Amino acid sequence: MPAETPTDPRTFGATPPERARDEIIRFENVTKRFGDNTVLDDLCFSVTSGKHVTLIGPSGSGKTTILRLLMTLEEPDSGIIRVNGGQLFPADAKHRREVRKRIGMVFQQFNLFPNMSVLRNITEAPVRVLGLGKDEAESRARELLDLVGLADKVDARPAQLSGGQQQRVAIARALAMRPRVLLLDEVTSALDPELVAGVLDLLRDIARSTDITMLCVTHEMNFARDISDEVFMFDGGKVIESGPPERIFTDPAHERTRDFLGAVR
């Protein structure tokens, strides 16, 4: 079993320049079934470090399942998943936890801890999982709250914030773990329409100003077009085509992609 040591988790989204073009995520012949439903079928794809990749495809095509596998919230039935030079599956639990530390996720429903202040929501995992000191974690959390425009909400509880503000806290919380890979699952779906643009703008800024690899599932095709280096179209448990957004959105090669884009536009 390969057991490379993941890079120092204290380095914010670090990608040493010499590794900037490396592959950071690899799915090799991954199959995932729920009962009789084969959701991912011998799936193979890879993502280059620092790139922003958007997964598109019909409802039920397995996009969220891919993110949940990367978060180790699901296990594949077979195949290999590698992230950041380490193996996530198959792997022993300890190695998997180490690899998993460098992956952050922002969920559709924010998933904040309701009984903790905004500050605690952000410092909890860096203290518990990365072993950061409380002062260092708090100082980092305040910087991130500044970045997401919520410096004045340090002591608020999630219920006192709007959906858009809660999602900004969730983004700050994910970044506080210094992820190499950030997974974004329909992050604007639960927001009132007038709050969507602000959250998407924030994610665009993060995409432009960091070297974090992003894997996004979204139905916001304009956002996908804007933020992505590459778009993967899923159908029938496989990637049926991939390419830069300028091509996928204007000249898709596959009939299923044309039908899908026609339906969502």
Ligand SMILES: Nc1ncnc2c1ncn2[C@@H]1O[C@H](COP(=O)(O)OP(=O)(O)OP(=O)(O)O)[C@@H](O)[C@H]1O
């Ligand atoms: N825990 C589970 N148990 C049983 N079936 C599941 C489970 N999780 C997902 N599925 C099924 O797996 C399939 C893929 O689901 P997934 O959420 O990955 O699709 P998706 O492409 O993200 O869809 P959407 O665009 O609607 O979010 C669906 O048929 C779903 O019902």
